[in-house]
Amino acid sequence: MHEELDRLAAKAAPQVIAWRHHLHRNPELSNREEATSRTVAGALRDLGLDEVRTGIAGHGVVGVLRGGLPGDRVAALRADTDALPVPDRCGTGFASAVPGVSHACGHDCHTAMLLGAAAVLAGVRDRLPGTVLFVFQPAEEGPPVDEEGGARRMVAEGAFGDPVPTMAFGMHVTPHPKGHVGYRVGNQYAASSLVRITVTGQQTHGSTPWHGIDPMPAVGALLTGIGQLYRQVSAFTPVTVSIGHIEDVGRFNVIGETVTLWGTVRCAEEKDMAGVRSRLTVLAEHTARAYGCTAAVEYLQDVPAVHNSEEWVTAALPTLRRVAGAGRLVETGGTLGYDDVSELVGRFGGLYVMLGVQDSLLDEYGEAVPEPGGRGVVRNHHPGFYADDDTLVTGVRLHVHVAYDHLAGALVTG
Secondary structure: OHHHHHHHHHHHEEEEEEHHHHHOOOOOOOOOOHHHHHHHHHHHHOOOOOEEEEOOOOOOEEEEOOOOOOOOOEEEEEOOOOOOEEEEEEEEOOOOOOOEEEEOOHHHHHHHHHHHHHHHHHOOOHOOOOEEEEEOOOOOOOOOOEEEEOOHHHHOOOOOOOOOOOOEEEEEEEEEEOOOEEEEEEEEEHHHHHHEEEOOOOEEOOOHHHHOHHHHHHHHHHHHOOOHHHHHHHOOOEEEEEEEEEEEEOOOOOOOOOEEEEEEEOOHHHEEEHHHHHHHHHHHHHHHHHOOOOOEEEEEEOOEEEEEEEHHHHHHHHHHHHOOOOOOEEEOOOOOOOOOHHHHHHHHOOOEEEEEOOOOEEOOOOOOOOOOOOOOOOOOOOOOOOOOOHHHHHHHHHHHHHHHHHHOOOOOOO
16 A cells, blocks of 8 residues: 555656645735635545535635545644745746745645645545545734634634544655655644734934934843843753844834834743743833833734654654655754644644755754755745755655554554
């Protein structure tokens, strides 16, 4: 059966690449994945799945494939579909046609690989002892702050109520060497919280700053102070507080009333999140007060850590090793990236792994470094992020081998 899955994955590879190129050329931001959803749903219907459910959590899609053999297990295979507000400088002939928007995190690869998995498993449905859910999730990068979205909303809207998964699985493309599969026991991805800090002073003319209260110096001091938060928590459990966007309502000759800082708090261990947020709040409020201003701190879009239990990793290692091949299965270190697939893995069990897609090698510390003569190492969320098309078939094989092994009882816990 595994050889048949590999044969069908190789057969599907050209279509997977075509899907990926189409999705890459036509990226859509979080909670705006309307055309992407249509593409996915249309492809799933063409495969003759038992059900194709649309409109879940906005533009989410779930395909249901019921196997032809008796079996109670349900494998949920998940891909995220949204893009980023990042320009495309990947240098390919299928670059984004949408100015300022691109799949700089590789979600086009995730979606295309899962469509490929659906094609493969639909071709062997008569030999599947259970059910497979193909989950295409919107808004993984975070919906607009005044909207709900993502995996949690899919759960709340009953996407996994009938049937209930007995495991969830997914992967993320990374700058690891092409075809390498990375895994980690414990937190594969960190806990995350979006933070919004609004510093308020008193507006006045730029020529008379003494007639108002300028919030800018308070913001400058706050940004400097954030760099010292790391000294207040254990260095053995990494955290980061990053301010990625600043908005003000001033002008070259107007000292504005407010400045808003947008950022993210990441903690390798969820237990540290409350303490880090408390320290950041105190820092913001007291720093603003020292400059005669006020600060309001809000924490939004909490995402739990992606936790791979030892039991699930142990159960999956034979499958991962079979797919990756000798020398290409590697244990990775931790990361402060986040992924709300944690909402599924935490509820239903399962695991999340990394798939290398770039021209890189692993150095003596296990870090990806450029391969001589290759395209280099370009991290996710960079405008130049790229992924090798020929590696996508490995992602398809990962999905289908994991799903079949779980349904057949080879990849289970307890």
